[in-house]
Amino acid sequence: MFRIEPRKEPSRAMAYATPFLALLLTILAGFVLFALLGKDPLKATWIIFIEPLTTLYSISEMMVKATPLILIGIGLALGFRAGVWNIGAEGQFTMGALTGGAMALALYQIEGFWVLPLICLAGIFGGMAWAAIPALLRTRFNTNEILVSLMLVYIATLLLSIMVHGPLRSPEGMNFPESRLFHDAALMPVLIEGTRAHWGFIVALLVALAAYLLLRFHIVGLALKVVGQAPRAARFAGFSEKRMVWFSFLVSGGLAGLAGVFEATGPVGQLVPALPVGYGFTAIIVAFLGRLHPAGIVVGGLLLALTYIGGESAQISMQLPSSTTRVFQGLLLFFLLTTDILVNYKIKSVRARPGAITLNRP
Amino acid sequence: MDLLVNIMLGIIIAATPLVFAAIGELIVEKSGVLNLGVEGMMIVGALAGFAATIELGSFWAGIAAAALAGALMALLFAVLTQSLLANQVATGLALTMFGLGLAALLGQRYSGKSAPEVSKLHIPGLSELPIVGPILFGHDAMVYLAVALVAVTAWFLKNTRQGLVIRAIGENHDAAHAIGHPVILYRYVALMFGGACAGLGGAYLSLVQTPFWVENMTAGRGWIALALVVFSAWRPWWAFMGAYLFGGITIIQLHGQGMGLDIEPQLLAMLPYIATIIVLVLISSDRTKARLNAPANLGQTFFKSS
Amino acid sequence: MILSNMWKGLTGALMALAMFFAANAVMAASHAKKLKVAFVYVGPVGDHGWTYQHHQAMKAVKAKFGDKVETTHVENVSEGPDAERVIQQLAQKGNDLIFTTSFGFMNPTLKVAKRFPKVKFEHATGFKRAANVSTYNTRFYEGRYVAGVAAGKLTKTNTIGYIASFPIPEVVMGINASYLGAKSVNPDVKIKVIWVSTWFDPGKEAAAAKALVDQGADILFQHTDSPAAMKLAEQKGILALGQASDMKAFGPNAQYTSLVNDWSGYSISRVQAVMDGTWKSTNTWGGLKDGMLTMPKWSAKVPADVAKLADEVKAKIIAGTFHPFTGPLKKQDGSVALKDGEVIDDGALSGMNYYVEGVDGSLPK
Numbered sequence A: 001m002f003r004i005e006p007r008k009e010p011s012r013a014m015a016y017a018t019p020f021l022a023l024l025l026t027i028l029a030g031f032v033l034f035a036l037l038g039k040d041p042l043k044a045t046w047i048i049f050i051e052p053l054t055t056l057y058s059i060s061e062m063m064v065k066a067t068p069l070i071l072i073g074i075g076l077a078l079g080f081r082a083g084v085w086n087i088g089a090e091g092q093f094t095m096g097a098l099t100g101g102a103m104a105l106a107l108y109q110i111e112g113f114w115v116l117p118l119i120c121l122a123g124i125f126g127g128m129a130w131a132a133i134p135a136l137l138r139t140r141f142n143t144n145e146i147l148v149s150l151m152l153v154y155i156a157t158l159l160l161s162i163m164v165h166g167p168l169r170s171p172e173g174m175n176f177p178e179s180r181l182f183h184d185a186a187l188m189p190v191l192i193e194g195t196r197a198h199w200g201f202i203v204a205l206l207v208a209l210a211a212y213l214l215l216r217f218h219i220v221g222l223a224l225k226v227v228g229q230a231p232r233a234a235r236f237a238g239f240s241e242k243r244m245v246w247f248s249f250l251v252s253g254g255l256a257g258l259a260g261v262f263e264a265t266g267p268v269g270q271l272v273p274a275l276p277v278g279y280g281f282t283a284i285i286v287a288f289l290g291r292l293h294p295a296g297i298v299v300g301g302l303l304l305a306l307t308y309i310g311g312e313s314a315q316i317s318m319q320l321p322s323s324t325t326r327v328f329q330g331l332l333l334f335f336l337l338t339t340d341i342l343v344n345y346k347i348k349s350v351r352a353r354p355g356a357i358t359l360n361r362p
Numbered sequence B: 001m002d003l004l005v006n007i008m009l010g011i012i013i014a015a016t017p018l019v020f021a022a023i024g025e026l027i028v029e030k031s032g033v034l035n036l037g038v039e040g041m042m043i044v045g046a047l048a049g050f051a052a053t054i055e056l057g058s059f060w061a062g063i064a065a066a067a068l069a070g071a072l073m074a075l076l077f078a079v080l081t082q083s084l085l086a087n088q089v090a091t092g093l094a095l096t097m098f099g100l101g102l103a104a105l106l107g108q109r110y111s112g113k114s115a116p117e118v119s120k121l122h123i124p125g126l127s128e129l130p131i132v133g134p135i136l137f138g139h140d141a142m143v144y145l146a147v148a149l150v151a152v153t154a155w156f157l158k159n160t161r162q163g164l165v166i167r168a169i170g171e172n173h174d175a176a177h178a179i180g181h182p183v184i185l186y187r188y189v190a191l192m193f194g195g196a197c198a199g200l201g202g203a204y205l206s207l208v209q210t211p212f213w214v215e216n217m218t219a220g221r222g223w224i225a226l227a228l229v230v231f232s233a234w235r236p237w238w239a240f241m242g243a244y245l246f247g248g249i250t251i252i253q254l255h256g257q258g259m260g261l262d263i264e265p266q267l268l269a270m271l272p273y274i275a276t277i278i279v280l281v282l283i284s285s286d287r288t289k290a291r292l293n294a295p296a297n298l299g300q301t302f303f304k305s306s
Numbered sequence C: 001m002i003l004s005n006m007w008k009g010l011t012g013a014l015m016a017l018a019m020f021f022a023a024n025a026v027m028a029a030s031h032a033k034k035l036k037v038a039f040v041y042v043g044p045v046g047d048h049g050w051t052y053q054h055h056q057a058m059k060a061v062k063a064k065f066g067d068k069v070e071t072t073h074v075e076n077v078s079e080g081p082d083a084e085r086v087i088q089q090l091a092q093k094g095n096d097l098i099f100t101t102s103f104g105f106m107n108p109t110l111k112v113a114k115r116f117p118k119v120k121f122e123h124a125t126g127f128k129r130a131a132n133v134s135t136y137n138t139r140f141y142e143g144r145y146v147a148g149v150a151a152g153k154l155t156k157t158n159t160i161g162y163i164a165s166f167p168i169p170e171v172v173m174g175i176n177a178s179y180l181g182a183k184s185v186n187p188d189v190k191i192k193v194i195w196v197s198t199w200f201d202p203g204k205e206a207a208a209a210k211a212l213v214d215q216g217a218d219i220l221f222q223h224t225d226s227p228a229a230m231k232l233a234e235q236k237g238i239l240a241l242g243q244a245s246d247m248k249a250f251g252p253n254a255q256y257t258s259l260v261n262d263w264s265g266y267s268i269s270r271v272q273a274v275m276d277g278t279w280k281s282t283n284t285w286g287g288l289k290d291g292m293l294t295m296p297k298w299s300a301k302v303p304a305d306v307a308k309l310a311d312e313v314k315a316k317i318i319a320g321t322f323h324p325f326t327g328p329l330k331k332q333d334g335s336v337a338l339k340d341g342e343v344i345d346d347g348a349l350s351g352m353n354y355y356v357e358g359v360d361g362s363l364p365k
Helices: A012-036 A041-054 A056-081 A090-107 A113-143 A145-167 A202-219 A219-229 A231-237 A239-267 A279-287 A294-318 A322-340 B002-030 B039-058 B059-084 B089-109 B132-136 B143-161 B161-171 B173-178 B183-209 B223-231 B235-259 B263-284 B289-294 C002-030 C050-068 C082-092 C101-114 C140-153 C168-183 C202-216 C228-236 C264-276 C302-321 C346-350
Strands: A002-006 A345-349 C033-038 C067-076 C096-100 C120-124 C133-138 C159-164 C189-194 C221-225 C241-244 C257-261 C283-285 C336-338
Touching: A002 B132, A002 C346, A012 A322, A041 A056, A041 A294, A041 C336, A056 A219, A056 A239, A056 A279, A056 C082, A090 A145, A090 A239, A090 A279, A090 B089, A113 A145, A113 A239, A113 B263, A145 B223, A145 B263, A145 C096, A202 A219, A202 A294, A219 A231, A219 C221, A231 A239, A239 C050, A239 C159, A239 C241, A279 A294, A279 A322, A279 B039, A279 B089, A279 C346, A294 A322, A294 C067, A294 C082, A322 B059, A322 B089, A322 C096, A345 C082, A345 C228, B002 B039, B002 B132, B002 B143, B002 B161, B002 B183, B002 B223, B002 B235, B002 C202, B002 C336, B039 B059, B039 B132, B039 B183, B039 B223, B059 B183, B059 C082, B132 C346, B143 B161, B143 B183, B161 B173, B161 C202, B223 B235, B223 B263, B235 C202, B263 C189, C033 C082, C033 C241, C033 C264, C050 C067, C050 C096, C050 C257, C050 C264, C067 C082, C082 C096, C082 C101, C096 C101, C096 C302, C101 C120, C101 C133, C120 C264, C140 C159, C140 C168, C140 C228, C140 C241, C140 C257, C159 C168, C159 C264, C159 C336, C168 C189, C168 C221, C168 C302, C189 C202, C189 C346, C202 C228, C221 C228
Parallel strands: C033 C067, C033 C096, C096 C120, C120 C133, C133 C283, C159 C189, C159 C221, C221 C241, C241 C257
Antiparallel strands: A002 A345
């Protein structure tokens, strides 16, 4: 039998080692899975994890896919630290895309350096406004924010649908539900020539850096932590829970909105009903994969993006059904989450005498 | 009158899978665990129930298989979050992703097949009563099972020693542990019960409501069930009413359209969500009640320190 | 760019690692002579509807050309930001002909097509073309009209129930055609439309179907993707029109006929054209005549005289002597859509955004 013992402080070595351990376990489990399906496990693993890293194009696509995951993940992590459960980032993402996209259409064919920033601001505002609803209901009426933010996801998706079927529908689009293609001044500038990777990725990295600095050096970082872990103590220390709720929702909503408008003005280039593809939910996983730490979230976002793109490649090259990719991703997440235990705890063999080998050696 | 009765029947069908999933998650959350993987457990239950019904030729075998499959998914969650102390929110989301993929992968053989129709209970005398007869009597057994489950759960949480322990664990697992209650064991059992219920909810979809199997067929109902638990402020009968409210508005808006109600369909489709928020705001503005019911240790990892 | 050089360095290192896996990486080269054909699907191949039928076309291509082609398909591709990447990857992997089979793939297809002028693209249901992008679609409304004629005779309650997804022209023209077909033989017929605001939610589709039946419909039409409505019709002992594929498995008694999208013939001819070097960008809108839309024979529930009546209409459509949208035709608001004897042109048809006179309820904007 084994026994779990807490460490006095988290093991740094384990913090770095566990992701690799998880990856290794996933690959082993994947071998079994692929072999059962009658596919070459070595090749499948290669295609999912390594091949996407060997071409500039798929790396650029990883950046495209990771951008919204990182932006949203950072915002959510701030709230999660304070125990504020914004589960509805998907809705804020959708609203950001909608308001930003509406701005882009309102400014159709207007040139100027200020066009894109204005569009982005509109997107941030849209996300914030949508996030303000659960924040207001929570602080004013004590309404549970998990439920409200989740319900608002469905409402936002339907709202987007109404808008692209109606007011924002392209006049040249034969009444099909999609907006015009945005004009050039309203599109995110491309980062790497010939790919879809856009400056939003750099913005996401800067946001991660800013979040790191905020958490490390600013009093807000401490306030979030105290409110989350010891609400009573927070009150004594003068940190207002209400303000933390507002802060968390506005920041995470704004970032989700920004991610939405980046998506609309970046890889998609117009408003379509299928714009939200679940980044808001996946980002929750990313936030926890990154242990709510900005640097971790950047890595987590890139890793998840890698598996999506690798999964597509495996479908293309090996005709691996898309359901397999989802199972595989699920396994990867399970292993990443469970190996986390090694960071904060030691696993000891109960019968072991003092000095015997324990599993916590890096 | 017939139409009214039929609308009621439609609501009952729409609400029943939500009742199952919500009541299961309610117990789980009462014990202090937040399992966001309801959607994943439901879809696996939907497949298992359907597959077992076809392979074994018995509806009840299907129901048992669905409950078992849901419970196994929950067991996976329990091992990860209770024994290996993984984060509950992230694990739950991963469980949903995994479940949707697994069901799609294993379910390929069953798409396009038909399961035998589920018979309705018939109570001579009662089922023939006007209006009351068809609404209250003469459903499939699952509908009654769902109601019974709510009643038993409500009674169990309130009146039994084990129910009290579950609530105590949800409030303060350290204190409960200190008095000697096996926190982890209780949570394992609660989780597996919750998984079994979610599996039953999924099976209702694939065996009664639609009834066939196709991937992604839960279409977000697991999330609605989660929302209903919060909506109910963790009270079983409120979760039941919430499910009926949600199902009711969905069905009534569909009927409204058929009768020529002239509103944007997407706006109508929003109604159940908006109504849920409004009702919740109304209930929760009574500060004392809502907070008292929320399990204080919900979502927090328990580590047995001694 | 500095960044791109950095990536090149990194990728170089990884390429070295790639040597270990060399045995697995040689696959691509050996099949150089085969024509590579790829299909991109919006749903799962097992959806028993839209995607399933496109997958049948891919199988037909494979069966027809055997070793001369190499086929690839990608399922569950969302119409949002992911579509472009998938299409691009397929083009990069050396596919010669790529079928993108959902409306939402239109702009992504065009974007990729610009970058790969030598690759040929076939986009289903869109309206934008390029030198290397063709479009193709099926005149579903023809089948709906014929099915409507039969339904007009078959309904005893004079009510047809219609489950609709979103108010796009494709769906709207389907509702209109069904109604006009039914009305042509039964002036008292009504059509009840319920919009479910989703393409796929079996539970909700079943609920909508039930609501329609409760309100008196005894024949169900649908323009959503799951077989839930067919299944419900089977349980209720009424009739239903199959959608996209033959749904007999779900409603052995209920399905009186079905509208089957048969993309095989078209797909095969386009593959052949690429092989022959005769491929050109075209716009194909085929219907009953071209075999792109087929209807399995009437079920036993359809009396011989009704079948004969509907078959006559079908024959006229195939012969080109009759168009379902022929004037005089008024819009729901009473304004004139088509003058007496006027036949709708394809442009107006494919952008149809009004109900015809006689359809109840108002069309969502």
